[in-house]
Amino acid sequence: MPSGKIRWFDAKKGYGFITGDDGSDVFLPSAALPAGVTTLRKGAKVEFSVIDGRKGPQAMGVTVAAALPSMVKASRPKPDDMAAIVEDLIKLLDSAGGTLRRHRYPSSAESKKLATLLRAVADNFDVQD
Template identity: 50%
Template structure:
């Protein structure tokens, strides 16, 4: 079976492309993904079979060989902020979430700037809690 790496995959649209070993692009539809896999990151190595569709090569029976390295996986307990500093960060996050909740109750999503700030804060807190896993 051929192998290749995901060039891109858009879970919302349900398709992407694999760059095979020869450099050719292979179409990757959501139906070809293994059970339980709904999204793939660029760089993920795959093994698959190929069928010729009307528009060219198409991957079938995809198996994930390995995902690209994650920046998060390299974090250790030493990378964590001290608990007293994290308490302040969590309190600030609670205030941001409370503001967002009030806006949602008023029938509107937070403005883009507030939404972006909230998303970044959530990711940062999640990174701290996952460090060392």
Template identity: 50%
Template structure:
């Protein structure tokens, strides 16, 4: 089976292209992705079957060999630095919890800061 790297993939449009190890471009439709996979990053290595489609070669039943590089992972904070951020977030969440136990939601400014911090920490941890 041929192998190659994902050149790009647009999950909203449901297709992308693979640059094969032999130097050819192959159309990658969403239907060729493994079950449960809805998105692949550029640089992801795939093994796939090829069939001639209406617009040229098209990938069939792709299998992921290795994930592409993550820009977020390469630029995320050191674990020691993240520990401090998570500890601060825990303190904020504790204050919000105490406020909620008293029957009050946190003030809007505080709630926005907590929500923003939660999103950032989630992105860093998920990378």
């Protein structure tokens, strides 16, 4: 059974490509994924069988040999550190709320700082297991 790594896979489009250990590219339709699997990360090691499709080799019967660990998850702050960050963010949001209650938006610099912090905190919470 051939093996390779996921070159890319887009769940919305419903397909991707595998780069075989021999260097060949194989089309990967979402129908070939194992039951319960809806997406695969780039670089995940897979085993598959190959059939001749309309436009070349196509993977079927894909099994995931080893998924890559999430780099985002590995680099997340510790829960105690995250708690302090969230508490500081709440103080900033409270200050912005006070400004808004006075019928004004925070200054442009404050708004950009707050938006950047919100995105960073959201990214730390939005990690796929």
